[in-house]
Amino acid sequence: MTATRNRLLWIALAIAGLSFWFWIGYPFANHNESYAWIAQFERMDLHDALTRHLIGVANWRPLGTGWAWILWHGAHGSLAGVELLNYLLAAAAWAWLAWRMMSCRLFAIAAFLVGGALFSGYVYLFHLHGIFYSPLLVFLAILLGARTARGTGGLVTGFAMAATTALFHPFALPLFAAFVGGLWLERRVPLWAAALTIVVCGGLSLLLLAGGRPVPMGPETWSGLSFSYRMVEIHPAVTAVVMLLIAATVATTRLGIAARWLAGIVLVLLAGMLGATGGSALPVWILACLIKLAREGRWSWVAMLALAAIFPIAYPTGSPTYTVPALFIATATFGFHSEAWRVRLARIPAFAPALVLALVVAVVCAIRAGADVPLVSRLADPLLAERERTFQMEAALRWVLQSPYRSHPLALYREARSPNEAQNAVERRHRPPTQQAHLGPYLREKRGEPTGSDSLFISFGSEAVPAGTLLLALPGRYAGEARVYGRPAPTIP
Numbered sequence: 001m002t003a004t005r006n007r008l009l010w011i012a013l014a015i016a017g018l019s020f021w022f023w024i025g026y027p028f029a030n031h032n033e034s035y036a037w038i039a040q041f042e043r044m045d046l047h048d049a050l051t052r053h054l055i056g057v058a059n060w061r062p063l064g065t066g067w068a069w070i071l072w073h074g075a076h077g078s079l080a081g082v083e084l085l086n087y088l089l090a091a092a093a094w095a096w097l098a099w100r101m102m103s104c105r106l107f108a109i110a111a112f113l114v115g116g117a118l119f120s121g122y123v124y125l126f127h128l129h130g131i132f133y134s135p136l137l138v139f140l141a142i143l144l145g146a147r148t149a150r151g152t153g154g155l156v157t158g159f160a161m162a163a164t165t166a167l168f169h170p171f172a173l174p175l176f177a178a179f180v181g182g183l184w185l186e187r188r189v190p191l192w193a194a195a196l197t198i199v200v201c202g203g204l205s206l207l208l209l210a211g212g213r214p215v216p217m218g219p220e221t222w223s224g225l226s227f228s229y230r231m232v233e234i235h236p237a238v239t240a241v242v243m244l245l246i247a248a249t250v251a252t253t254r255l256g257i258a259a260r261w262l263a264g265i266v267l268v269l270l271a272g273m274l275g276a277t278g279g280s281a282l283p284v285w286i287l288a289c290l291i292k293l294a295r296e297g298r299w300s301w302v303a304m305l306a307l308a309a310i311f312p313i314a315y316p317t318g319s320p321t322y323t324v325p326a327l328f329i330a331t332a333t334f335g336f337h338s339e340a341w342r343v344r345l346a347r348i349p350a351f352a353p354a355l356v357l358a359l360v361v362a363v364v365c366a367i368r369a370g371a372d373v374p375l376v377s378r379l380a381d382p383l384l385a386e387r388e389r390t391f392q393m394e395a396a397l398r399w400v401l402q403s404p405y406r407s408h409p410l411a412l413y414r415e416a417r418s419p420n421e422a423q424n425a426v427e428r429r430h431r432p433p434t435q436q437a438h439l440g441p442y443l444r445e446k447r448g449e450p451t452g453s454d455s456l457f458i459s460f461g462s463e464a465v466p467a468g469t470l471l472l473a474l475p476g477r478y479a480g481e482a483r484v485y486g487r488p489a490p491t492i493p
């Protein structure tokens with residue numbers, strides 16, 4: 001019983017970094033595509049949610065949109081239930097993998113660092129449309145935690161899980177195909193089984209993607225890949241954590257002492273140069289993980305990690321969320337076959353993770369209560385500001401729709417461009433929590449087409465609208481004021 005309790009404490013530590021930021025920010029109000037979604041949900045029944053292709057969704061994902069519809073209507077228009085489910089599934093994925101890892105303590109420490117330092121990829125937890133991603137992580141955790149024997153046993157079950165998860169997100173099928181292809185290289189499945197699985201998964205993937213958003217091929221594709229990683233690594237302190245992970249990963253790789261030192265120095269210096277020049281060190285960590293897995297002959301993980309690392313190419317907006325599967329696999333790689341470290345970490349007192357967990361809970365409670373916690377509060381302010389802007393946006397829209405200005409055209413003073421298009425995607429002081437393309441359907445659903453002549457603008461971060469008349473100011477502790485301005489229509493002589 002004591003051993004099980006201690007293991008559970010380390011598992012709790014594995015999800016503590018992720019949980020820290022979630023519980024500080026939970027709940028968010030509508031964000032990004034949420035406005036377009038609820039405009040459609042107002043008129044949809046469950047059958048529509050399962051069969052229709054929603055605005056803002058790259059392709060058909062019936063289980064994702066179906067569950068979002070059920071939870072949104074069940075909560076009478078609140079996003080809290082969807083956000084909570086997103087978190088619980090993501091936490092369950094981390095917890096399951098920690099339970100299955102031989103080096104539970106090593107994995108828990110790595111997961112704590114990754115969840116705490118690289119949390120921006122998990123911004124989907126606060127989105128209505130984030131329902132797509134946590135089920136994918138659960139499936140990935142099952143693959144990574146599987147004790148795969150030789151032969152074809154388990155392939156049918158794995159394929160069934162992949163096909164089901166693909167109805168949340170189509171990435172599940174190519175991930176399973178890569179996993180099985182790697183198993184063939186490991187001589188765990190026969191060639192015919194691997195080939196059949198890859199062909200069927202590829203065919204189903206094309207079927208799910210048919211009629212969806214095409215993948216652009218050009219400079220924006222590669223810049224989108226780069227920006228996705230850059231948006232996870234948003235602070236020099238995060239780069240420092242990534243460099244630490246690189247060094248530790250190389251130290252757990254089966255190489256000679258001289259080779260480990262050489263690889264560690266080269267990769268850490270490369271990561272530092274990329275971080276100092278505005279790039280991201282995360283691809284270097286992924287490279288270190290690929291080297292480690294190749295040395296172990298774990299080709300199933302190599303194939304999945306290599307594929308997941310380029311997922312941002314499929315939707316090159318620069319969203320950090322697309323990097324999460326790769327970072328999840330990389331964290332598992334860190335704890336893979338690290339016997340020497342496992343012996344060293346066994347000396348850590350059993351109460352150590354409990355102390356860290358108590359500290360995490362205390363800090364979360366303090367910040368939620370409005371206390372100023374040295375250093376941590378400053379790091380939490382951007383998340384709290386983003387959360388505050390989402391509620392300011394909803395309050396401003398409620399005021400407009402109940403005011404005499406209801407019929408006037410309403411626009412965001414600044415557009416919330418994707419990270420790949422924005423000049424400075426990290427600076428979000430004046431950035432609205434949604435885009436005009438998503439706000440438009442919401443407004444049409446609530447009031448129809450505008451008929452007024454004067455224009456309204458919503459600004460954030462206390463930003464003034466030139467030549468506008470201030471109609472409403474909503475105070476904010478973290479994000480500054482959100483304002484509604486009116487601007488008369490130009491007079492035609």
